Amino acid sequence: MIEINKSIDKSVPLLLLLLYLLGNVCLAELRGSGDLGVVIERERGSVLIIETSKRSILARVEKLGDLSHASVVFSRDQRYAYVFGRDGGLSKIDLLQDKLVRRVVQAGNSIGGAISQDGRFIAVANYQPGGVKIFTSDTLELVADIPAVYGDDKRSRVVGLVDAPGRQFVYSLFDAGEIWLLDMRDPSRIEIQKFSDIGRQPYDALLTPDGRYYLAGLFGESGLALLDLWHPEEGVKRILPEYGKDDEKLPVYKMPHMEGWSVTGNLAFVPAVGLHQVLVIDMLQWRLVKSIPVAGQPVFVMARPDGRQIWVNFAFPDNQQVQVIDVEDLSVSRTLQPGKGVLHMEFTPRGEEVWISVRDDNQILVYDTRSFQEMARLPAVSPSGIFFTSRAAKTGL
Amino acid sequence: MWRCLLLLCFATSAAAGKPDPQRQRELRSLLKNDCGACHGLTRKGGLGPPLLPEALAGKSDAELLRTIQEGRPGTAMPPWKPFVDADETLWLIEELLRKQPVSMEHGG
Structure with a gap:
């Protein structure tokens, strides 16, 4: 009896320790990451980690350098951003x-990047020195420069870098007027296919959601450059070359962006450069269906994930508003006034809500995309880009 | 010639036409955000060239004034004349030449 009691006495602390440890494991919040996202606070050099289910801010990660024009x-x-x-900073969060896991400063001036189809490589588009650098996604080790x-041995700034099926990357050379297709099938022997004379000053590009068409917008002339990745041997074609030739172009106070889900059904929606218009392009014929008049020069033209609506924000001096285009009748159905300096929009994974960053009001506004009701306001310091993990x-993208 | 004379007139009137404090705040915000859209928040350049004092050294006020007011045809630089007058532009040039970007001073 005494023996037994002794053994119980001995095991009590052990039992308590075990319970304590178990409790700790259970108390630590286990959660998925499919409803997480990141908001850039450009001037602060920080990002907010947010979640969209309860619309809340979870944490702030700091010391990320100059985040003007940052992307994610x-x-x-979906664990790491x-x-x-x-x-030129590349930060893994x-x-x-x-927390910040790792950060490398890989160039003097960069514009964005992409992650490979298999998730193994990160490619960064650089302005200075002009080019692309490839890193491993786990340790951010340089794989290729x-x-x-x-x-004449000149270096071009690189824009419109996207990942494409088949472990490829595609990007445009702003100064050279070229598109390069990078094949990473064998990472130790990267193949590059170059397309020249694609048009003057490609400023950004989009890849259709199926990964087939790479479409680069041109700043230096009318029209767009189109590369069919199913048939790269056919070369780059020019589409809509006559568009906007006779129109008086307005000065451009902010370069439009093309990346985003601006494709719905057979239609692609792209910003017109220097015009208060969104262009609707039929992707079967690659011809202009309509140019929709809007409230300013479009910056982001983004389709709601179900493709029923297109949301548009604008360049200075019209950047206090957002317009919604009804895809069925191809006209503006709604104008919202979120506040001064609307910089970016991001849809929740299935699009029932949209988060909008309003720089000068230091706020993120969340709207219901069906009722257009404002659902929440969250504080953020000069917020710019908003990126949700569903992009993974x-x-x- | 006329243009030079005009610029001279603008240049000499600059001291008299200093923007009031409220307008100075607006202009600083414009410089940071809207010039910054192409030239970078820290003015180290982007699609547009750097605007740091050392990058602008050797360029005359008249040249800078014309570039900002009229833009540079054939490039992405638009004319800012609809939003800032000549006096305000000269004040902005002074800001550009005088100091590093404001944005990084209250960073972190």
Whole structure:
């Protein structure tokens, strides 16, 4: 009896320790990451980690450098965010532990990046020195440095970098007027296919959601450059070359963006450069269906995930509003006034809500996309880009 | 010639036409956000060239004034004349030449 009691006495502390440890494991919040996202606070050099289910801010991660024009891609497990900063910084953030995992400054001036189809590689588009650098996604180790050389040993700034099926990357050379297709099938022997004379000053590009068509917008002339990735041997075609030739172009106070889900059904919606118009292009014939008059020069033209609506924000001095285009009748159905300096919009994974960053009001506004009711306001310091983890599973974003 | 004379007139009237504090705030915000859209928040350049004091050294006020007011045809630089007058532009040039971007001063 005494013996037994003794053994119980001994095991009590052990039992308590075990319970304590178990309790700790259970108390630590287990959560998925499919409803997480990142908001860029450009001037502060920080990002907010947010969640869209209860619309709340979870954490702030700081010391990420110059985040003007920063953009983000996600690891395929949706746990890590890769932030591309203007100052060439590439930062890997753990969204579940709210911390910076690793950061490399890989260039003097960059514009954005992409993650490969298999999630193994991160590609960064650089202005200075002009070119693309490829890193492993786990440790951010440099795998390849591909200078955007053209003409007499000149370096071009790189824009419109996207990932494409078949572990490829596609991008445009702003200064050279070229499109390069990078094949990473064998990472130790990267193949580059170059397309020249694609048009003057490509400024950005989009990849259709199926990963087939790469469409680059041109700043230096009318029309767009089109590459069919199912048939790269056919070369780059020019579409809509006559468009806007006779129109008086307005000065452009902010370059439009093309990346985003601006494709719905057979229609692509793209911003017209220097005009208060959104262009609707029929992707079967690659011809202009309509130019929709809007409230200013469009910056982002984004389709709601179900393709029923297109949301548009605008360049200075019309950047206090957002317009919604009804895809069925191709006209503006709604104008919202979120506040001064609307910089970006991001839809929840299936599009029932949209988050809008309003820079000068230091706020993020959340709207219901069906009723257009404002659902929430969240504080953020000069917020710009908003990126949700649902992008991880989308090609070309 | 006329243009030079005009510019001279603008240049000499600059001291008299200093924007009031409220307008100065607006202009600083414009410089940071809207010039910054192409030239970078820290003015180290982007699609547009850097606007740091050392990058602008050697360019005359008249040249800078014309570039900002009229834009540079054939490039992405638009004319800012609809939003800032000549006096305000000269004040902005002074800001550009005088100091590093404001944005990084209250960073972090």
